[in-house]
Every structure is written in structure tokens, then in C-alpha cells.
Amino acid sequence: MNDPFGRVIDYLRISVTDKCNLRCIYCMPAEGTKPFRQKDILTYEEILRVVKIAAPLGVKKIRITGGEPLARENIPYLISSIKDIHGIENISLTTNGLLLERYANELAAAGLDRVNVSLDSLKPERYKEMTRGGNVLDVLRGIEAAEKAGLSPVKINMVVIRGFNNDEIGDFAKITLNKPYQVRFIEFMPLGAREIWGPEKYVPLSEIKSVVETVAPITPVRLRRSGPARYYRFDGAPGVVGFINAISHQFCGECNRLRMTSDGKLRPCLFSGSEIDLKTPLRSGAPDEEIERLIKLAIEIKPVGHNITCDNTFQHLGPMSKIGG
Ligand code: SAM
Ligand code: SF4
Numbered sequence: 271m272n273d274p275f276g277r278v279i280d281y282l283r284i285s286v287t288d289k290c291n292l293r294c295i296y297c298m299p300a301e302g303t304k305p306f307r308q309k310d311i312l313t314y315e316e317i318l319r320v321v322k323i324a325a326p327l328g329v330k331k332i333r334i335t336g337g338e339p340l341a342r343e344n345i346p347y348l349i350s351s352i353k354d355i356h357g358i359e360n361i362s363l364t365t366n367g368l369l370l371e372r373y374a375n376e377l378a379a380a381g382l383d384r385v386n387v388s389l390d391s392l393k394p395e396r397y398k399e400m401t402r403g404g405n406v407l408d409v410l411r412g413i414e415a416a417e418k419a420g421l422s423p424v425k426i427n428m429v430v431i432r433g434f435n436n437d438e439i440g441d442f443a444k445i446t447l448n449k450p451y452q453v454r455f456i457e458f459m460p461l462g463a464r465e466i467w468g469p470e471k472y473v474p475l476s477e478i479k480s481v482v483e484t485v486a487p488i489t490p491v492r493l494r495r496s497g498p499a500r501y502y503r504f505d506g507a508p509g510v511v512g513f514i515n516a517i518s519h520q521f522c523g524e525c526n527r528l529r530m531t532s533d534g535k536l537r538p539c540l541f542s543g544s545e546i547d548l549k550t551p552l553r554s555g556a557p558d559e560e561i562e563r564l565i566k567l568a569i570e571i572k573p574v575g576h577n578i579t580c581d582n583t584f585q586h587l588g589p590m591s592k593i594g595g
């Protein structure tokens with residue numbers, strides 16, 4: 271379905287939980303966030319009903335996210351059930367990777383196509399500090415397991431934060447010299463956990479790219495389904511580096527997505543607080559036509575773009591773990 275600005279909306283990101291087994295400093299406060307009440311979290315049957323109604327409207331691509339999606343029980347069941355829905359062509363998962371070694375084969379067997387792993391440092395001590403307790407070796411084993419299970423191309427997403435991990439940009443880029451991964455650099459956005467954000471911590475993509483170029487020259491590559499990322503390759507490398515410019519060059523003009531929070535709210539845009547409640551109608555016996563009307567409404571009110579910049583104020587949109595990153 272097209273939105274009023276002619277964008278084709280074919281991508282739904284579904285957050286399946288707001289809980290997480292990490293506490294990344296830029297995403298959650300140390301004490302965690304007050305979780306949604308268990309009874310407010312959509313059941314798998316409710317999620318499947320929404321996808322069944324969204325698919326004939328043109329949604330072809332689903333991403334499962336959170337919180338940490340692998341911290342919710344029986345995700346392979348949800349994935350295989352979504353995969354069975356007519357019209358769904360592609361299903362992917364965003365994870366911190368801690369539990370990926372355990373689940374990679376099961377996820378692949380369930381029909382998962384690809385996985386994005388969030389990883390902000392390769393240094394064990396720093397990773398532990400940035401995630402407040404995580405073990406980077408678990409994530410690295412998870413990435414290997416995903417590759418072996420055929421969840422390819424594995425994407426590694428690094429949020430670059432000045433003073434925390436910007437000295438590792440070159441090391442992340444070098445991963446692509448040996449592995450067929452897509453290593454993607456993401457600009458730090460002024461949302462999530464307030465205490466960490468500051469304009470001085472923001473590293474623009476132009477700077478990230480120039481650091482990558484100090485490793486070796488890169489040439490642009492065109493990839494199918496590149497989404498908001500722009501990709502480059504070191505000469506002869508099996509992997510590619512990608513740059514996701516959420517802030518410095520807005521990708522709103524190409525935005526094809528809607529989000530659904532784990533408590534059943536449709537969000538037309540990450541940067542806008544507007545939400546459409548699906549949980550109440552789902553639970554009060556609304557017919558499919560009403561759910562369809564609400565999905566269409568979310569598409570109709572999708573804003574043309576955002577005006578967030580690296581130096582304007584922090585966006586009080588709630589933690590990314592609750593919105594669904
Ligand atoms: N727990 C999973 C994970 O970490 O991949 C999925 C949810 S997490 C909220 C999704 C993504 O949002 C992660 O890659 C995380 O780095 C990113 N994220 C959270 N807060 C962010 C911020 N302020 N700026 C940029 N990316 C952010
Ligand atoms: Fe958890 Fe992902 Fe947020 Fe880190 S970024 S706290 S892994 S939801």
C-alpha cells in the first residue's frame with residue numbers, strides 16, 4: 271500500500287518483548303525500565319492475526335525485534351507461523367546475539383532468512399561496560415553459528431559513540447576482509463537512555479567513512495534490498511561495510527516501514543510519538559475489517575520525515591527497547 275507521499279509500505283517491524291538480557295548504556299537505564307505488564311504483551315496468535323491482515327495490504331517483509339527477541343520463549347514457532355502466511359516473502363531478526371549460538375539452527379529451520387546482530391565493541395571489557403554485563407565472546411560465537419546455519423548475509427550493526435567506541439571503527443571494518451558479513455555503522459540517535467546522549471558523542475557518517483578509508487580504499491557496491499544503508503567494499507573483500515545515515519542524510523523519503531510495539535501499538539515513524547492501539551480492538555472482538563482500517567490509518571498518517579538533528583534536544587520517545595529498535 272502507498273502512503274500519501276507515494277512511499278510503498280511493505281515492511282513491518284514487530285517488537286515481541288520490551289524485556290532484555292542486557293542494559294546497553296544508550297538504550298536502557300542501569301536499573302532497566304518498568305516492563306509492560308505481561309497481560310499487555312500481544313500473544314503470538316494476536317501478532318499472527320495482525321500479520322495475516324497486513325499481508326494483503328502489501329506487507330511482504332517482517333522483522334522481529336525487541337527488547338531482546340530471543341529472550342521470549344518459542345520465537346522459532348512465531349517465525350515459522352509468520353513464514354506460512356501468504357504474501358510474506360522475507361523474515362529477519364534483530365538481536366544482541368547473546369542467545370544466538372543456542373538458537374541459530376532452530377531459527378534457520380523455522381524459516382528465518384537473515385539476522386542482524388548488534389555489536390558495539392570487540393573488546394571484552396568495553397563490551398561488558400557498554401552493555402552493563404554482556405560477554406562479547408557469546409556474541410561472536412552467536413555470529414559464527416548464524417553464518418554456519420545459513421542466516422546470511424549476517425549483518426553486524428555498530429552504533430558509533432564518540433569517546434566510547436569510535437576508536438574501533440577500523441577494527442569493525444576489517445572484519446569484512448575475512449568474513450562475508452555486512453558490517454554496518456549507525457549514527458547515534460538522540461533517543462533511548464537520556465543520561466548518555468550529548469551532541470558531542472555524535473559521530474557523523476562522513477567522519478566514520480573517512481576512518482574506514484584509512485584501512486584501505488573502498489568502492490561503492492549496489493546490493494539488492496539495501497534499505498537505508500549505503501554499501502562499500504574493500505578490494506577483494508568477502509564482506510561489505512554499510513553506512514546508515516539516520517540523522518545526517520535522512521532516509522525518510524525511502525522509508526517503507528511501520529512498527530508494532532510489544533503491547534500492540536502501531537507506530538508510523540520511529541521519531542514520532544503517534545501510535546495507534548491495535549491491542550484493544552484485537553481483544554474486544556473487532557472484525558478483521560476494523561484492524562485493516564487501523565493499519566491503513568497508520569500508513570495514512572505516516573509523517574513525510576523527521577527534523578531531528580545531531581545537536582537538537584533529546585527525544586523523549588521512551589527507550590528503544592519499548593518502541594522496538
Ligand atoms: N535487543 C536487540 C538488539 O540490541 O539488537 C533488538 C532491539 S535494539 C533496541 C535494536 C537496535 O537499536 C540496536 O542495534 C541498538 O543498537 C539500536 N539503538 C538503540 N538505541 C539507539 C540510539 N540511541 N541510537 C542508535 N541506535 C540505537
Ligand atoms: Fe537490550 Fe538491544 Fe537495548 Fe541493548 S540495544 S539494552 S540489547 S534492547
